[in-house]
Amino acid sequence: MTALRCPLHAPDTVRALEAAACRAGGFASFELMRRAGAAAFRYLREHWPAARRIAVVSGTGNNGGDGYVLAALARDAGLDVAVLQVGAPAEKGDARQAWQALEVAGVPVAHDAGVLSQVELIVDALFGIGLNRVLEGEVRAVISCINAQALPVLSLDIPSGLHALTGAVMGEAVRASATVTFIAHKPGLHTGAARAHTGAITLADLGVSANDVSKQPPFAELVHWGNFSTLRHPRSPVAHKGDAGHVLVIGGGEGMGGAARLAAEAALRTGAGLVSAAIAASSLPAVMAGRSEIMAHAVTSAIELRPLLQRASVIAVGPGLGQTAWARSLWAVVRDAGLPLVVDADALNLLAADPEPGPDWVLTPHPGEAARLLATDTAAIARDRFASAAALRARHGGVVVLKGAGTVVCSAAGTTVVAGGNPGMASGGMGDVLTGVIAAMLARGLAAPEAAVAGAALHAAAGDEAARAGARGMLASDLMPCLRRLVN
Numbered sequence: 106m107t108a109l110r111c112p113l114h115a116p117d118t119v120r121a122l123e124a125a126a127c128r129a130g131g132f133a134s135f136e137l138m139r140r141a142g143a144a145a146f147r148y149l150r151e152h153w154p155a156a157r158r159i160a161v162v163s164g165t166g167n168n169g170g171d172g173y174v175l176a177a178l179a180r181d182a183g184l185d186v187a188v189l190q191v192g193a194p195a196e197k198g199d200a201r202q203a204w205q206a207l208e209v210a211g212v213p214v215a216h217d218a219g220v221l222s223q224v225e226l227i228v229d230a231l232f233g234i235g236l237n238r239v240l241e242g243e244v245r246a247v248i249s250c251i252n253a254q255a256l257p258v259l260s261l262d263i264p265s266g267l268h269a270l271t272g273a274v275m276g277e278a279v280r281a282s283a284t285v286t287f288i289a290h291k292p293g294l295h296t297g298a299a300r301a302h303t304g305a306i307t308l309a310d311l312g313v314s315a316n317d318v319s320k321q322p323p324f325a326e327l328v329h330w331g332n333f334s335t336l337r338h339p340r341s342p343v344a345h346k347g348d349a350g351h352v353l354v355i356g357g358g359e360g361m362g363g364a365a366r367l368a369a370e371a372a373l374r375t376g377a378g379l380v381s382a383a384i385a386a387s388s389l390p391a392v393m394a395g396r397s398e399i400m401a402h403a404v405t406s407a408i409e410l411r412p413l414l415q416r417a418s419v420i421a422v423g424p425g426l427g428q429t430a431w432a433r434s435l436w437a438v439v440r441d442a443g444l445p446l447v448v449d450a451d452a453l454n455l456l457a458a459d460p461e462p463g464p465d466w467v468l469t470p471h472p473g474e475a476a477r478l479l480a481t482d483t484a485a486i487a488r489d490r491f492a493s494a495a496a497l498r499a500r501h502g503g504v505v506v507l508k509g510a511g512t513v514v515c516s517a518a519g520t521t522v523v524a525g526g527n528p529g530m531a532s533g534g535m536g537d538v539l540t541g542v543i544a545a546m547l548a549r550g551l552a553a554p555e556a557a558v559a560g561a562a563l564h565a566a567a568g569d570e571a572a573r574a575g576a577r578g579m580l581a582s583d584l585m586p587c588l589r590r591l592v593n
Contacts, residue, residue: 110332112323113522114289116234116269122288122321126313135199137287137311138167142174142203144309145261145285149175149228150182152283153257156226158185160215162251164231164244164265165192170200171261171287172230177203177210187213189220191231191247218250227251227258229279231265234291240266240276248277257282263294264302270324271489272299272511280304288313292325295522296511297490325491325513329524330566330591333559337593349378350548353417354424354541355410355435356450361425362388364450364537367581368424369399371541374588375563377548380541383413385431407434414438419445421544423452424537445547449540453478462502467543467557469506470497471536491520504557506543508536512561516554523558525565529572534581539564542588566591 114122127134149156161176163169172188179186188207195201207214221227229251231244240248248266251258258281263269266278272293283304286294288311294303310318341348352372357365362384369380369392379400382392386403393401404410414420422439426432428451436455439446446466448456453470457477470478472486479486479496486493486507494507494515504516512523543560551559567587571579 110326110328110521111290112318112321113292113295113325113327114318114321115324116291118321118324119234119288119291122313122318125317126288126311129317130312135202138170138199138203139174140311141171141261141287141309143178144287144311145171145228145259146175146178146182148283148285148307148309149179149226149259153226156184156257158224159226159228160187160189160220160224161228162189162191162221162231162247165195165200166233166235167198167200168230168233168261168265170195170203171233172228173200173203173207175228175230175261176212177207180210180212187215187220187224189215189218189247191244218247221250221254221256225256227254227256229258229260229265229281231279233262234269236266236268236275238275245277248279252277252280258304260284260303262287263291264299267293267299267302269293271491272297273488274298274302278302283307285309287311289318290327292491292522295327295524296513297487297509300510325520325522327522327524328558328562330559330562333562336559337591346378349376350418350545350550351379351381351416352377352419352421352541352544352548353413354380354382354544355420355422355439356424356426356452357382357384357388357392358425358427358429358432359385359387361427362391363395364425364534366392366395366399367534367537368421368449368541368544370396370582370585371538371588372421372545372548373398373541374585375542375545375560375592377545381413381417383410383435384425388425404435405431407438410435410438414442414444417444419447419544419547421447421449421540423449424540426451426455428454445553447540447544447547449536450474456501460501462500464502465553466503467506467547467553468497468501468503469508469536469540469543471508475507491515494520504553506539506557506561508539512565514554514558514561516557518554521558523561523565525562525569527569527572527576529576529579530565530568532579532581535568535584538581538584538588563588563591
């Protein structure tokens with residue numbers, strides 16, 4: 106498998122890269138500020154060429170200095186530009202040097218947010234990657250004012266108010282139309298609440314070579330389905346169904362046959378050779394009438410489940426399982442089956458009630474399930490999705506796929522953020538589809554970490570393809586033809 110991953114670097118690593126670049130290039134750090142402002146100004150001119158009246162909202166640190174550089178360049182280019190200064194300008198360092206150049210350029214400076222109603226575009230240069238406190242008072246009010254304008258917003262490095270490592274909103278955060286980030290991608294740009302704030306993200310390397318960046322161990326990596334080209338190679342001309350594994354979906358309790366059917370069909374559409382479903386008798390019609398290729402079995406007890414386990418190569422447990430005595434009896438047998446295992450939905454809730462580590466399984470919680478597994482609340486999960494995924498793995502073992510905007514996969518191989526996905530996927534059954542996709546990846550022989558990442562990436566890409574017809578009203582079953590096309 107080949108995955109050309111995009112490294113995501115923590116703020117401390119980016120600062121180290123900045124210092125190393127200055128030493129290697131023999132220039133002062135102000136040169137990087139100059140390059141940052143210039144890169145952002147080029148992006149502004151390329152994407153909003155008609156904008157003539159611009160407000161640059163600057164803070165007191167180096168992010169504000171980047172904004173000063175951009176404002177001076179805009180003035181030199183003949184644009185009508187003003188700086189809205191929030192807090193006192195820096196009294197020393199690179200930002201002070203940029204402030205002095207701003208004064209020389211004759212850029213007017215305002216201290217009243219009313220200037221934002223007089224422009225066509227806003228540049229956000231309030232806070233950079235060093236923000237680690239909840240915003241209050243004037244700065245929070247200014248961010249609220251920026252968000253209230255019906256104007257495009259360009260953020261420099263990161264939308265002000267986002268935590269660069271976690272993506273958490275620190276009280277209030279700018280909702281940018283686009284973000285030009287510098288030197289390296291930061292983890293907090295790509296997961297959780299950040300997905301509603303960054304807009305289009307563009308990297309400006311500022312002359313720091315990709316080779317130098319790659320030498321630094323990343324905090325995490327960003328992948329998308331396009332990275333997994335080898336998984337789309339044609340099958341061997343002599344392939345048979347046994348080569349692609351046998352997935353057993355266990356779930357489909359009373360009134361929940363559809364969940365098991367979605368997981369089973371997703372496994373088939375992703376390429377599993379055989380798919381069986383162990384479900385309640387009442388769920389048989391929903392599964393068999395909908396997809397006759399699924400080998401559906403009515404299971405009334407754990408004893409009846411055992412022969413099915415012997416024929417399977419991978420188990421996917423949880424879709425529609427419920428938490429009844431029947432569900433608990435099946436779950437008890439599955440935990441000891443010794444097969445690769447994808448655990449979702451009610452199986453996760455049963456695990457939360459009786460926790461134990463399982464080295465071979467893939468856990469796929471949404472934030473609510475993750476909160477139950479960690480005995481906390483969803484707000485805590487959202488504050489730091491990376492720490493939450495790591496805590497889940499530390500407590501329960503295996504591979505953790507923390508679902509949501511910017512799905513986080515945590516395993517012994519490292520931490521990965523999955524690009525893609527969209528709000529149309531916020532509908533019932535999408536998680537069941539993901540369970541089936543990951544199970545099919547395991548069935549074809551991928552190790553659990555690779556299967557989890559590739560499966561989540563394929564699922565997100567299929568969701569994006571399905572959403573081209575519109576996000577509202579999108580169904581989990583709409584992903585099926587997209588899965589088939591993309592996996593080929």
